[in-house]
Amino acid sequence: MDEFMAAAIAEAEQGLKEGGIPIGSVLVRNGQIIGRGHNQRVQRGSPILHAEIDCLANAGRIGRYDDTVLYSTLMPCYLCAGAVVQFGIKKVIAGESQTFAGAREFMEAHGVEVIDLNLERCQQLMRDFIAQYPQLWFEDIGELTPERE
Amino acid sequence: MDEFMAAAIAEAEQGLKEGGIPIGSVLVRNGQIIGRGHNQRVQRGSPILHAEIDCLANAGRIGRYDDTVLYSTLMPCYLCAGAVVQFGIKKVIAGESQTFAGAREFMEAHGVEVIDLNLERCQQLMRDFIAQYPQLWFEDIGELTPERE
Numbered sequence: 001m002d003e004f005m006a007a008a009i010a011e012a013e014q015g016l017k018e019g020g021i022p023i024g025s026v027l028v029r030n031g032q033i034i035g036r037g038h039n040q041r042v043q044r045g046s047p048i049l050h051a052e053i054d055c056l057a058n059a060g061r062i063g064r065y066d067d068t069v070l071y072s073t074l075m076p077c078y079l080c081a082g083a084v085v086q087f088g089i090k091k092v093i094a095g096e097s098q099t100f101a102g103a104r105e106f107m108e109a110h111g112v113e114v115i116d117l118n119l120e121r122c123q124q125l126m127r128d129f130i131a132q133y134p135q136l137w138f139e140d141i142g143e144l145t146p147e148r149e
Numbered sequence: 150m151d152e153f154m155a156a157a158i159a160e161a162e163q164g165l166k167e168g169g170i171p172i173g174s175v176l177v178r179n180g181q182i183i184g185r186g187h188n189q190r191v192q193r194g195s196p197i198l199h200a201e202i203d204c205l206a207n208a209g210r211i212g213r214y215d216d217t218v219l220y221s222t223l224m225p226c227y228l229c230a231g232a233v234v235q236f237g238i239k240k241v242i243a244g245e246s247q248t249f250a251g252a253r254e255f256m257e258a259h260g261v262e263v264i265d266l267n268l269e270r271c272q273q274l275m276r277d278f279i280a281q282y283p284q285l286w287f288e289d290i291g292e293l294t295p296e297r298e
Contacts, residue, residue: 045210046206046209047208053197056196061196064293064294077231077235078234082229083231086227087196088291106255139210139212142214
């Protein structure tokens, strides 16, 4: 497997160990990982630290993003896709989009190249997690309803 | 002035005092402020803590957003607009959009009501800041180029 996606999956697995939502992300420049992170909703009580946002936060103030590639175990949602478009990241590689279709078309409409690796391991992490903690997942994607609260 | 926009401006002014980019935001539910924040790029070295994201982080895990209104002294960029769309916030009130047009059309296309108050105080805060620290501003909106670095 792509070493960078393997690193993103390791982040997702770390998040799962911590009791969190198993989504991981790494930011790559010139063949090197310059940031990594995973969803921190549970661990840090943060609604905004999706895996990709945590990764971008951990990468710090790198200035320009046009030579970076963002890896995520799951297709980015609008929050994370918004960061991609605003920061000028040109390429996104997602582990899967079966669990969640995300905002692929929005990114592509803004000239971002999006690749979906459609990996069983990424799907399995989410499938198992959502079966166990559906309300956490709906909270994370902003789809909590009175019936789900 | 609208008390909530006044609170967002107070956040922007607090950010300026801290040496940061003067953009502030509050989240309102049922006529009460449930989160407030300001841009933290300089203060916390964070590229992702735009005012609106800092505000949403500080509001914590509130679950549902469909009954909230997000105020920002500046029209939200794609990152912050992405959060609005993903979380299901239905109304955004911006202090101005002269400095930066932001992602108004994107939010409106997703059913968000967007109001631009076009306030001179908000414009002045940004105008003065950008004249003094243009590179910080371009970094914040992802438009740093080799000439600007």
